[in-house]
Amino acid sequence: MSGVGPLTALVAKDVKQLLRDPRSLTMVLLMPLAVMAMFVSGYGEERSEVPIVVVNLDRGSISWQLVESLRSSGSFKIVAYAATVEEGTELVRKGAAYAAVVIPEGFSDSILSGRSTRIVTVLDAAYATISELVWQSAVIATQIFMKRASELYGTFYIDVERQTVYGPKVSSVDSFTSVIMGVLLHLVPMSLIAVSIARERERKTFEQLIMAPVSSWHIVFGKFIAYALVTVADMVVTMAFAVYALGVQVRGPLPALLAVSLLMLLCSLSVGLLISAVSRNQLQAYQAAIF
Structure with a gap:
């Protein structure tokens, strides 16, 4: 018990010194509130639709159903339709959209034949968080489409691949x-x-x-x-x-x-x-x- 008195005195001394320094006290008290306010202002708003580009090389009726599924998912806003993969990738590189969704040729035929097929999301990896969100949202929208379309066309599978405008992948x-x-x-x-x-x-x-x-x-x-x-x-x-x-x-x-x-x-x-x-x-x- 003999050490409690000196310890209490030291604690009281440091607390008094902090209270006597209004600048340090203000920084200690306001810093957590300011940081929380910045995070709330940056991440607290409702998620808006992410602009994307669609490259539909198949142009079949089923591929357009997938495009409609992406649009109606609430996660994407289709800002342009590109004729080629290069054109869609260039739009992403210029910042017109965060990603380009590429539907390859033969997409509709593969689904009607019950074969596996794929779509490719070309992402701007400079926005790491947004690109990951875009890819996950594309996977979810594609899964919803597969569930609905399988009732009409039978069993099939769509693999959602991802690439970046800087190459096949960014580490x-x-x-x-x-x-x-x-x-x-x-x-x-x-x-x-x-x-x-x-x-x-x-x-x-x-x-x-x-x-x-x-x-x-x-x-x-x-x-x-x-x-x-x-x-x-x-x-x-x-x-x-x-x-x-x-x-x-x-x-x-x-x-x-x-x-x-x-x-x-x-x-x-x-x-x-x-x-x-x-x-x-x-x-x-x-x-x-x-x-």
């Missing part, structure tokens, strides 16, 4: 590499520059830097450029490792990727500077940067 490494790059360009520079200035302020070295024979713009841009170089080096190393070690393929022009990455880097560093200006200590800076 999980290809999918999460872009996420890692985004997190790297967002959190790393923001956290580094925010915590760095807060650390100098706590150690009283920031005042010495201000008294040096340099202007405030030199101080700001010195910090800015230094951490920009560090983050760009991290980005290049990560991208090189993904491409040469993990075999990730980069689609699209490399200058455009670098331009977007640099723009995101500048925004993250700017927000980090703003956080450092309003933070009194490293804890506040770290909490705000992670948030």
Whole structure:
């Protein structure tokens, strides 16, 4: 029991320190509410119909019944009918739709003959969550169609295959590499520059830097450029490792990727500077940067 008193005193001391720091207390209390509000606003709405393209190479009556089953499922909105697979794939690549559903030639004949057949969903793997949702919805709609059509045409089976506009398949490494790059360009520079200035302020070295024979713009841009170089080096190393070690393929022009990455880097560093200006200590800076 002798250790309960000191432990209680330490707990009370830390609680009082937290209550005396309104910025940290506000961050602790509001961060969960803000995160939940963002998730609700992003995922809480009713699911809308996903735009797709239909490529009906069969053009038989049964294939059009399948198209109607897809349309009436409530999951899809058919925005275009393409004449060829290449045309449908190009529409997906341009962003006109999230997927193209390809019904091959001989589809109706295979069903009338009781043979197995297939349809192909060409997905945009850049939207990993949506592409998975599209494929699952296509499978469900096809199963409903098979159940209804089997009463009219006998037993048959339709296999729902999936491909991507980037090739037969996209690995999980290809999918999460872009996420890692985004997190790297967002959190790393923001956290580094925010915590760095807060650390100098706590150690009283920031005042010495201000008294040096340099202007405030030199101080700001010195910090800015230094951490920009560090983050760009991290980005290049990560991208090189993904491409040469993990075999990730980069689609699209490399200058455009670098331009977007640099723009995101500048925004993250700017927000980090703003956080450092309003933070009194490293804890506040770290909490705000992670948030």
